[in-house]
Amino acid sequence: MTRENTLQFPAGFLWGTATSPTQVEGHVENEWTHFTAQDGGNCHIACDHYHRYPEDIGWMSKLGTNAYRFGIEWSRLQSAPFAALNQNELARYVDLLDRLKLAGITPMVVLHHFSNPPWINAMGGWTNAATIPAFVDYVSQLVPALKDRVYLWNTFNEPDTYACLTYLLGGFPPQRKWKLGLFRKVIDHMAHAHVQASRIIAREGNAGREPEVGIAKNWTFFHAYKTYSPWDRTTAFACHYTFNKFVLDAFLGGGRRRASTFIGLNYYGRVRFHHFRAMTPASGTPVKRLKDFGFVCDDMVERYSAGMVKILSYLHRRFRLPIFITEHGAASENETFRERDLREYLAALHGAMAGGVDVRGFFYWSLLDNFEWQFGYAKKFGLLAVDFADEKLPRTMKPLAEVYSQICRANSIRAEASVRLE
Numbered sequence: 176m177t178r179e180n181t182l183q184f185p186a187g188f189l190w191g192t193a194t195s196p197t198q199v200e201g202h203v204e205n206e207w208t209h210f211t212a213q214d215g216g217n218c219h220i221a222c223d224h225y226h227r228y229p230e231d232i233g234w235m236s237k238l239g240t241n242a243y244r245f246g247i248e249w250s251r252l253q254s255a256p257f258a259a260l261n262q263n264e265l266a267r268y269v270d271l272l273d274r275l276k277l278a279g280i281t282p283m284v285v286l287h288h289f290s291n292p293p294w295i296n297a298m299g300g301w302t303n304a305a306t307i308p309a310f311v312d313y314v315s316q317l318v319p320a321l322k323d324r325v326y327l328w329n330t331f332n333e334p335d336t337y338a339c340l341t342y343l344l345g346g347f348p349p350q351r352k353w354k355l356g357l358f359r360k361v362i363d364h365m366a367h368a369h370v371q372a373s374r375i376i377a378r379e380g381n382a383g384r385e386p387e388v389g390i391a392k393n394w395t396f397f398h399a400y401k402t403y404s405p406w407d408r409t410t411a412f413a414c415h416y417t418f419n420k421f422v423l424d425a426f427l428g429g430g431r432r433r434a435s436t437f438i439g440l441n442y443y444g445r446v447r448f449h450h451f452r453a454m455t456p457a458s459g460t461p462v463k464r465l466k467d468f469g470f471v472c473d474d475m476v477e478r479y480s481a482g483m484v485k486i487l488s489y490l491h492r493r494f495r496l497p498i499f500i501t502e503h504g505a506a507s508e509n510e511t512f513r514e515r516d517l518r519e520y521l522a523a524l525h526g527a528m529a530g531g532v533d534v535r536g537f538f539y540w541s542l543l544d545n546f547e548w549q550f551g552y553a554k555k556f557g558l559l560a561v562d563f564a565d566e567k568l569p570r571t572m573k574p575l576a577e578v579y580s581q582i583c584r585a586n587s588i589r590a591e592a593s594v595r596l597e
């Protein structure tokens with residue numbers, strides 16, 4: 176896989192971008208509709224991808240990507256439990272899929288990305304076991320309708336992040352805090368729903384090829400800043416146990432592994448603890464201050480490209496399933512930093528693949544600057560900038576978009592990109 180001066184990726188490798196409905200589409204009626212983010216922003220219009228997806232597919236082609244991971248918004252398609260799907264909204268997603276096909280872009284469809292229909296939220300969301308059959312009913316109608324156009328299905332995006340921010344940290348609606356029992360219930364119910372949805376997807380098949388199904392697991396490394404501090408080590412271990420081990424076991428442990436044909440990995444970096452505090456910009460410590468501690472961070476978490484090799488090797492050894500990097504990205508106004516970050520993570524990814532890990536694709540988070548949940552529009556993850564001050568929401572390529580485009584077209588990166596080790 177290595178030619179002189181280049182790290183070559185295998186033929187057929189998917190190079191994509193990723194988005195989610197609430198963050199880019201606009202015009203959604205879910206728990207985020209009346210939510211005001213820390214910067215005063217809301218998701219009412221977002222990037223208006225709902226209307227502008229043809230233009231955005233044009234941008235994907237311009238980037239030279241051959242894959243797109245996006246969500247289908249459940250609340251658009253079902254207005255009541257077990258109701259028939261809304262045919263107009265379905266037709267819009269079908270049109271999106273048809274346009275992707277024309278552009279030679281392989282879709283990966285996400286069924287749940289941090290949002291539910293209002294009637295699901297009214298019954299307690301995923302804390303209520305009755306949400307499982309409701310979701311399964313939705314999937315049993317959606318999959319036959321789309322199966323000829325989709326073979327890559329991602330049931331749940333980051334169940335760990337979702338359950339944590341809804342019921343432990345209170346960042347996402349319904350903004351409850353420290354409800355560990357509810358956190359565990361949400362994970363358990365989603366894991367059941369994943370197994371049942373996977374059966375439907377396997378049964379329905381796909382016209383062209385075997386369908387693939389998996390969750391996207393966010394993986395964060397949790398470490399103590401001072402390794403001799405028992406308190407910080409205990410905090411880091413408790414986070415690892417709750418968000419990584421417990422969640423992975425719930426979805427993929429024992430016989431449940433058979434439900435998935437791949438693992439989606441969302442990998443951004445790590446969180447280190449110092450005096451019980453998470454040392455990250457996302458939890459309030461400025462990037463500049465973290466620099467004094469020797470941390471390299473984007474506007475969210477500490478960068479830790481060496482972790483890419485560690486987590487990929489671990490998942491490969493334990494589950495022996497193909498892996499997609501369903502998300503990686505960096506939020507920063509500094510494009511030079513973002514370029515270095517991308518090259519380092521991709522070099523680490525390439526290293527893991529050279530060591531035998533079967534990775535099939537990489538999706539950059541995100542195609543567009545968008546509504547970053549509780550943070551609003553302040554975090555700039557996009558390859559394309561969106562001018563939110565202009566009601567036409569014009570998109571422009573950032574320097575990183577040019578870099579990513581070259582990588583996607585060449586299916587390789589320059590070999591000098593080095594992996595930063597601890």
Ligand code: BGC
Nearest residue numbers: 195332333336393441540547
């Ligand atoms: C989520 C995205 C989010 C991104 C950056 C992931 O946790 O799936 O919705 O925007 O990370 O924070």
